[in-house]
Amino acid sequence: MDSSETAVTQLVSGTGVISVVVADDNAVVRLGIRSLLGTAADINVVAEVADGVAAATAVRNRRPDVLLLDVRMPRQDGVTTATEVAELTNVVMLTYSDAPEVVGGAIQAGAKGYLVHGHFSADELIGAVRMAASGHGTFSGPALVALRTPVTTTSQRAAQFGLSERETEVMDLIAEGAxxxxxxxxxxxSEKTVKNHINRIFAKLDVTSRSRAVSLWLTP
Structure with missing residues (x-):
């Protein structure tokens, strides 16, 4: 596997400890998570990856007890990745997104927990890893709120605004901040094709900005 493409950093796995794979496209975030988990003697980060495809590969190769998984990553998003590996490891989403449809989608994909950056302490992160390793979930406050928020499905929104399948895919990615x-x-x-799709989406939603489009798209 091309290490420059997948950005996988393999580490030495310990014995008798909780093995963890960290998946996030931000190297600084990965370093911070590893540093926090490094204070716990019973937790060992066995791999770091920078995209969803690499995360799934690392899980299959290393069979970690826990996968800490970001939502927005190159090549494959976290929710799709969770769907692929939830039967192989205990998935905990660790991300900045607290959008109800994202949180709900992650749980449906098999994630056992959902932590939102800025809403947990180092001790809570360590506790969440330990809970996940035993098969139990931990949720940040914003994630719990999101789970209680009614969500209009993507297909319902697409039908409401008359978006095609491709336009729906583009709009979902816009809503994720892409x-x-x-x-x-x-x-x-191509980016030109993306711009053409966005122009048609804006016309169908009767908006002139991404922020207004996202507001309409995410409003139940």
Whole structure:
């Protein structure tokens, strides 16, 4: 596997401890998580990865007790990755997103816990890893609120605004905060095509800005 593409850092696994894989495309975030977990003698980070495809590969190769998984990552998002590996490890989402549809989607995908950055302490993160390793979930306050929030499904929103399947994919990525370049990379299309889709989406939603489009798209 090309290490420059997957950004996997393999570490030595201990014995008799909770093995963890950390998946986040931000190297600083990964370093911070590893540093926090490093204060616990019973937790060992066995791999760090920078995208969803690498996360799934690391889980299959290392069979960790816990996977800490970001939502927005290159090549494959965290929710899709959780769907692939939830039967192989205990998935805990560790991300900045607290959108109800994202939280709900992650839980449906098999995630056992959901932590939102800025809403947990080092001790709570360590506790969440220990809980996940035993098969129990831990949720940050915003995640619990999101789980109680009624969510309009993507198909319902698409039907409401008359969006095509591709336009729906683009709009979902806009709602996640993806740039035109990120959308193009994710959907394997050109940025010009992305712009054309966005123009049609804005016309159908009768909006002129991304923020207004996202507000309409996420409102139940």
């Amino acid at each position: 740039s035109n370049a990120e959308i193009a990379l994710k959907l394997f299309i």
